[in-house]
Structures are given as structure tokens and as C-alpha cells.
Amino acid sequence: MADVSLRKVIKRYEDVEAVRGIDLDIADHEFVVLVGPSGCGKSTTLRMIAGLEDITGGDIMIGGDLVNDVPPKDRDIAMVFQNYALYPHMTVAENMSFGLRLKHYPKAEIRSRVDEAARMLDIAELIDRKPKQLSGGQRQRVAMGRAIVRNPKVFLFDEPLSNLDAKLRVQMRIEIKKVHQKVRTTTVYVTHDQVEAMTLADRVVVMNKGRIEQIGTPNDLYHHPATRFVAGFIGSPAMNFIPCRLEDSGGGLNIRLTDRIAFPLPPARAARYQGVTRTDRLLLGLRPEHIAELKAHPEPGIEPFEAVLDVTEPMGMETLVYFTLEGAQICGRVSPNAGARAGEPLRLAVDLNNIHLLNEVTGAVI
């Protein structure tokens, strides 16, 4: 078991810079998820940790050792691939033990390790099957088993669940978390799915265009995003962004969305935004759950307004409503009993205690 450190790691292909200087410290036993849209450099970063890509610049350290020029097999890592990469001509047991056999471990030790991993993953009865005879979820387990058996310093997962259907994905997600709680191996996990990232990670690393946007715990990222990218990427449905401006009104501050619509900010927020230049072009970041139906006795900071709904999406425990504001499509979450109907106006309320204010030009959260 070991910690992993990346220092100013750069990866350049002929003319594109895929990873543009990454600094990251992963503690022992930690489960870190790299998340971002495709092409953000997350997979390249993982593959550099694995040693499958050489690094153009910077240093990678595993367990305190510099591994820049160490071949993958000597880095003491194990990797789970998106398409499982099980050897099709080997049985489950042979797949899991291949690495150990190459290292000439004693037979008895190999057996006991494979049996233990198989029991942990609940695939003991499949041990003599070929990968072709397994379902997607079972293959995924075997791929994890292959990693566990090696008892490496670091687990690397490269989008391991994206080939599974939605239901199985949820199940395997829990499985992965269970395994990690049991073996406690340092884990780096790459995914493009922010739900996966949120549910699995101790810490999430959000990447975009080869750079790290923000590192933090799932709750941190959700409630205190640092940039517009993170704010928009984390959370589903995504955060609404509405162009706005601040203006003084009496002793307090107003946030003006359109000529007709402006909301007074609660005192705590107003104090925080006091220093913002009034003429700056700003974005109001508002999560859908903070646009709800108007309740009978609204708490302070909750302001009513009315919107004509374009579309409603009943989800069962809630209904998503979409309406247009100044050309932008806005999503809100209302109770299924709110009587939301497409084409009809609905009384809604904005929770101004939970807004984010962003600089439209820099994308930074204020």
C-alpha cells in the first residue's frame, strides 16, 4: 500500500498537449476518482500512472519511489480496463493468476490468493469458466479479482463500469466500494460519469482540457464548486446559469435577471457579494432543487416568481419543470402535487440562500 504523487505531469503527443501539468497527492488507502468529459486527459493521466504511457514532463511517485522510467510490471500496480481485457483463452482462475504465475509464485500461494479473491467477489463457482461464458457483471468481477490477487500498491480503474447497463452499474459500484473498504488499497478511478465519481470517491478530481479544475470531497464539489465548469459538470440535472447583474437597493443588494425580474439577496449573501463591481457581467448559478413550487409559508430568502412551463418530466418522487428565461432554458424541481402542466404558468420560488454567483468572463465562482 502506498501513496501516489504527481508533480507537474505533462503529456504531449506530437502536436497536442493532452495533460498540461498536473499536481496531485493521493494518500495511502484513499479512493480518488478522476472525472471529466472525454478528452480531458483523465485516462492519459491514469495510463501514465500505470506506465502504459511515458510522461513528457514531471514526476510520478508511487510509495515514495520515482517511477518515471519504471516499466509497468515493476510499479506494483493493478489495472481494471473498460472492456475488462480478460484473456479469452484462459479460465477465470487462470486469468486471475496469470500475473502471479509469470512471477513464479508457489502454486499453493496462488491457489489460496485466487480462492480468497473469488470468495470476496462471489465468483467462486465460476472459477473454471472461460470469459465468454460469463455475463458482463461477472467479467467485471473477474477483472477486479485479477487486480486483487496481485495485492498491489495501487489499483487503477479505467472507466470500468461504462460497458454495463444502468442497473448493473449501480450494483457494481456498490461492489467496488465494498471491496475497497475491505482491502483498503490506494485506488485511482477514472470515469466520465459524475454520479459514479460522487458515490465512489473519497476525493474527486475534476479535470478539463488537460488541467485539474478542482479537487475535493464529493460534497465540497457539489456545494462549493470553484469554477463554472465544475458547477456545471457536477450534479444532475445540471446547474442553471442565468445572466444577471447586481444592483444596490436601499441598504441591501438586488440581483437583477431581467428588466422585470429581480430578487433581493438575503443579508448573509449580500454581505458576501458587497465587493463585486455592480457593472460586471455575472452568472447566477442555481441548482434545479433550488427552484421549487411556492410554499404557503416561505422561509426567509425564498422569493416567488411565475413562469410558463415548456416541458414537464414527472420522475415519480419529483417533477422536473423546464421554462425559458431570457432565452436560457431553466430547470426546476417541484413536488409531483404542484400541478405542473406544460404550457401553463406555475408559481415557483427561488432559494436565494443557496445561489452561486460566477464571473461570466473568467468563469470563477465568487
Next chain:
Amino acid sequence: MTSMVIDKGAPTRAVKYRSVSRDRTWALRWSYFFLVLFAIFSLVPPFYMLITSLKGSTEISAATNPWWVFHPTLENYVKLLTSNQFLIFFRNSALVSILVVTITMLISVPAAFALARMRFWGSATLATGVFLTYLIPDSLLFLPLFKMFAVFDNFTGIQLINRWYALVIVYPTLTVPFCTWIMIGYFASIPKELDEAAVIDGASWFQTLTRIFIPVALPGLIAATIFAFTVSWAQFLYPLVFTTSTDQLVLPVGIITTLIKGDVYNWGQIMTGALLGAAPPLIIYAFLMDYYIAGLTAGATKG
């Protein structure tokens, strides 16, 4: 009439279910009718080989129905299989084919692995070049090769002309390019994650080849082996050019040059020899048809 043959599930304007199914039945009948015709066309020569091989020499020259055997006899088989000469042809053919298959695999599998996975300077050009070589026919090369071997003999004193092992040297030019080509295809279709997984598991590139690539691409390897064997077994021009003494001949040339004496054709024995000569590829085909066909369609073979 063929219209109905291809016409499955056609939208019929009239809502008559019976006519649709009747169309299909007829389409099937016509298909089978023509397939039977084509099968007869395909199988007449081998069938006629078999018929003739079972006839005695008197029956062959008799004016009876040639399509039937009235007095079946195995005398042709007995004669050939006890003839030292024929057995030498068979041995030469087997020896040449087995050696050529071995050499072909030893050359093309590592080359295909290198070309499919280990990019190096000029590797793409080489892959295309391999394919182009495959398009150069034997009938273009036999004369310069003949001369080259003669010159080689003059300089080194090593005789290649009229020696069966000369064939072991030239046959790989026919088998290696194609085998390399289809093995590149099979190797390239193996997902890259598989060799990355092997690397992380600690395999060297040689172990990756022997323990992952070769087993996984085994169907391709079998197809390539079958191809190399059938090509070596069937090759006619090179042995006709390079070998002349009866103890150096391989089957196809041996049968033609020794069983046809001047204008005297001993058809019973010729057909028996031809059938025995066709037997090894046919037997392989019967047992490994799917691999055979996979190999054929994999690289768009000579046709």
C-alpha cells in the same frame, strides 16, 4: 423466376397470406433446383476420378457407360500404393509441405506480431509491401529463379536444381506473404487492452506473443497453416521447373510425368493418383472447413 428466390418477406399488395407462403415455397424449390445443378457441376470431376479409379484397364477402354463401374476393383490402388516411385512422390510432397508450413509460421507469426503491434520505422510500408508481394504470381518468377539457382550452383557448388529441397526454399515466397497478411489482421483485431493487461501482469513482449497473442489468434493460426499446407501441396509450376529426376518429384508433377508415357495414358492409375493426391487437402477441408473458409475470406485469397 429467380425473382421469387430473393423475394423474401416482400410486401404483397393483396392481403393473401397463402400466396406469400406459396411464393416462398417456390423460391426455396428453385433455390434447391439450381443448387443441385451447381453441385453436380462441381462434383462431376471428383466423382469421375473415383469411378475411373475403381475400373480395370479393360473396362476403361470398353464402350460401356463411362459413368458407372460394372466390375469394381482396387487394383489401381494396390498398384500405386505398392509402387516405390509413387510412395517417394508422396513422401517428397509431405516433406516439402510440412517443412514449408513450419518455415512459413516461423517467419510470418513474429513478423505479423511486430507489424501489428510494434510500430517501427517503415513498418506501415512493409505491411503494404507484404501484401503486394502476395500479388506477384509464380509464373512471373520461375524463370529468373531458375537462372538464379543455376548461378548459385556455379558459385557455391550447392546444387538446388533438381533437388526437392529447392522447393522448400521457393514455396515460402507463395505462403509467407499471405500468412503474414492474415495474421496481421488477426493480431490487429485483438484489443490493445489485452496486451496492456499482460504488460501490467508482468509479461515481456515475447511472453505476450506466446502466451496471449498466439493462443487468442489460434483460429487465424490454424487458417494460415491450412493455407500454407494446401498451397505447398498443390503447387505445380515450381516443381515442374525445378525438379526432373523421378526421386525428386512431388505428387502433382510425379503423377503427370511418370503416369503419362508419351501418348499412352493409363487413366485408371492417373485418376487413382490424382484422387490420392487430392486426398490430404480434402481431408483437412472436411475436418476444418470453418477454419479453411475463415482463412479464405480473411484475406481475399487468390481466385
Next chain:
Amino acid sequence: MVDVAFQPNGVVAARATRKRSSLRTALKRKSTAAFLMTLPLILLIGILVIYPAFYSLHLATLNKSMQHFVGIGNFQFLFNRETFWLVVEQSCIFAISAVIFKALIGFIVAHFVHNIPAKGQRKWRGMLLVPWVIPPAMSTLAWLWLFDPSYSAFNYTLSFFGLGPISWLGDPNWARFSVILVNIWYGAPFFMIMYLASLKSVPEQLYEAAAIDGANWWQRIWYVTLPMMRNIIAITTLFSLIVTFANFDITRILTAGGPLDHTHLFATWAFKVGIEGSDLPLGASVSLFMVPILAIAAVFILRDINKRGNEAS
């Protein structure tokens, strides 16, 4: 990307020292290994294919005893020979008509096989491919016997219909017909198997969509089957053109070029002149005439293969 997957074992962790060079030598060593693995292939092709191909160019410029340089003398000699023009004519007739019929028959038979219930297809396919499996030298002997002037089984059968006897290999025109027939018999199964594989890869939904759009069987072939198979048809045909053009076995065994040199192809004539007539340079000159057509076909094949590769990716 995979390149790095094969880092040789020798690389050790260069602790704290910032040496990138070790990885670079490792990579270099890897490409050396790759080169060594392909070396036997390169040597084989270089010595036994490329070199003789160019050597035959040189041979073609020598006189019969191979002692004097005669330049294009051999070619001039050939142009003045009537037989040469017969060979050109017959090679074109032979290759073009055989390929057309092989392609047509292969296409039709492939459809028939594709049309019958799937469980019977294997059996039929197996039977229909037999001509391709038998070594051509062996099967041509059977044809030679079937065409035999005095005991021809074909003539025996035809006599029941009051036809014949036909001098299959004795009459120049019938001999030309016969060699082409045997070549079609031998090569059509190959087309059949290629087309069948290609037919199976056409998604059934396309036919269903075409049927819903109101296409009849002919329109479905024209607008769905043929475009989907176009590439494989082109490649197969060009391949076959090369191989048929360079064919040796069938003509050599059936007629040895006769009667009166009417069935000679470049290959059989080059053999007759070069080996039997011991005039290697003249034989080499004859076989060199195959090069232009082979080159043209090869260029087109290469283009199609690249196209297929691009479509796949």
C-alpha cells in the same frame, strides 16, 4: 500508444536522477527487436521475390546463350511472331471471360445458398467449395480424362441427344472454351464463398427498410446488396483477374498450349520458350508482359483495401 507497452525488462528505476534517456534507449531497443522479428520476412521477399523480379528485367535483355546484351531485341522478336499475338489475344479472352463468369456464377450461387434455411447452408457450401480445395493439377487431370478424344464421358452423354462428338481439346475454338470452362469450375467457388460472407454481413434491417419503401427484389439487389458488396466484389474480381491472367496449371495440363498455340497464356508460353526451348531470356521477356496488367490490378486492389480499412475505422 501501445509502443510503450513493450518496454524491455532492462529499464530500472532511475531514482531521483532525471534521465529520460533510459526510456528512449528502451524504445529504440524495442523497435530493433521488432525489426529483427521482421528480418526473415524482409530477406525472403527481398532475395526471392524482389530480386528475381528485377533480375528477369535484366534477363530479358540478353540473347539466348545469355552472353550478349541485345537490348529490346527479344521484344522486337516477339512482336514479329504471330504466336505472340495469339497469346495476347488468348490471355485476354481467357482472363476476362473466365473472371466474368466466375463472378456471375459465384454471385448467383451465393444468393441461392443464402436463401435456403441456415441449417442446410453449411452442407451446400461445403459441397460447392470442393473444386477450390482439390489441387488444380489433380482436378484438371480429371477434366482431361472427361475431354478424352476417344473415351470422352461428355461425348458419350451427348450422343444420347444426337449431339457430338465434340473435339473438346482438338479444335482451337472448343479448346479455348474448355480451358475457360475448367478455370470457371475451379474459381467460381471462391467467388461464391467471398460473396456469401459479404451477403451475411448486410444487415437484415436494410432489406426490411427497402421492402417497406416498396422496393422489389431487383431494386433491393441494385440499391442494397450491390452497394453493400461493392468493395468485396471489386477486390475479389481484381484478385481473380491477376491470378487468372497468370494461370499456368490448367492450360499446361489440358492442352499444353495447343492446338496450334491457340490456348497458350503468357505463363505457359513462357514455360515452353524458356524451359522447354531453353531460351530463358525470351521466356523472361514473355512473362514480363504480364507485369502491366498485374500492376494496374494491384493498384486498384490497394486502393480498395485502403478504402475498406478507412471505412472500418
